[in-house]
Amino acid sequence: MEHKYCIGEIVELKKQHPCGSKQWEITRVGADFKIKCLGCEHQVMLPRPKFEKSVKKIIRTIEENS
Template sequence: SNNWEIIRVGADIKIKCMGCGRIIMMPRSKFEKVAKKIVRNSQGDNNDSVDI
């Protein structure tokens, strides 16, 4: 799946695959290069989704 849930944001970004559930961390600079689209969640929680 190309959809990932953003779990943690800091110097590193922690994201979770919406398809298989895999969790990875990557440097913020690399994340900013590979992220294609950020989809804001319409509900009250702070987790957003990103297409990579």
């Protein structure tokens, strides 16, 4: 089953950001995803197919925050 991503979730990507972090927070969901690096706070927009291919695992979901 495909996971439905939500704003505020923390994901780990397959490739490391130049700052050294692999963890990103999702800040926008739609046809494009906007994600923020948790290491240096750099923000990136990615098309949905590229984002979904690059996600390695979900670290924290919205349900765990409650």
